[in-house]
Amino acid sequence: MINKGDKVVMHTCMEAQFHEGIVWDVSYDEFTRNGQHPVVFLEGFSGSFAVEYLRKVDPSEETIECIMCDTQVLADSKGYIPGTKLGSYWCKECAVEEEKQQKILKEVEQMKITHTVFKNSDLEKAAKEFSNRVKTDLEGIAVVVNHVRKDEGRSRNPRYIVINTDENPRMIEEIIKVMKRFGKWGLTS
Numbered sequence: 001m002i003n004k005g006d007k008v009v010m011h012t013c014m015e016a017q018f019h020e021g022i023v024w025d026v027s028y029d030e031f032t033r034n035g036q037h038p039v040v041f042l043e044g045f046s047g048s049f050a051v052e053y054l055r056k057v058d059p060s061e062e063t064i065e066c067i068m069c070d071t072q073v074l075a076d077s078k079g080y081i082p083g084t085k086l087g088s089y090w091c092k093e094c095a096v097e098e099e100k101q102q103k104i105l106k107e108v109e110q111m112k113i114t115h116t117v118f119k120n121s122d123l124e125k126a127a128k129e130f131s132n133r134v135k136t137d138l139e140g141i142a143v144v145v146n147h148v149r150k151d152e153g154r155s156r157n158p159r160y161i162v163i164n165t166d167e168n169p170r171m172i173e174e175i176i177k178v179m180k181r182f183g184k185w186g187l188t189s
């Protein structure tokens, strides 16, 4: 019988391969629906999970904690990888995410920086903490730049879509793909 508060790991199923060694907290007592196999709910897992593919974790079993998401993983499993700092570990999911992020950073670093972007809230803070000149100087630059654009017959005050590259790496990866498809990745003007 598996009850709320128990710690469990998955075994001998597809999910178990994907979540190897991950320790789950049971959030709802084992129950049976319409005479089917008994199931439980696991914290952070959507939908119910069949009890036959779960086993209780013994308190004596050693676990490690992912430094990114705090997920507990059985030390005696292949569900984690060591981090660069001694005694630090990544769960597999975070390790994959991190690898993607690093790949994106590398790709972004190779790009020529073509625009200068400030976050308005950062400017507000800078103005407050240092001097209002921060804002007036920038406004002055904007006026001159707009004059130049006007002289060249280009639109004034163009609007840009700005995304920080430290956002969700899967989203950034998609955006880069789309930009490449439309020939907008790697332009220097």
Ligand SMILES: [Zn+2]
Pocket: 066, 067, 068, 069, 070, 071, 090, 091, 092, 093, 094, 095
């Ligand atoms: Zn993690």
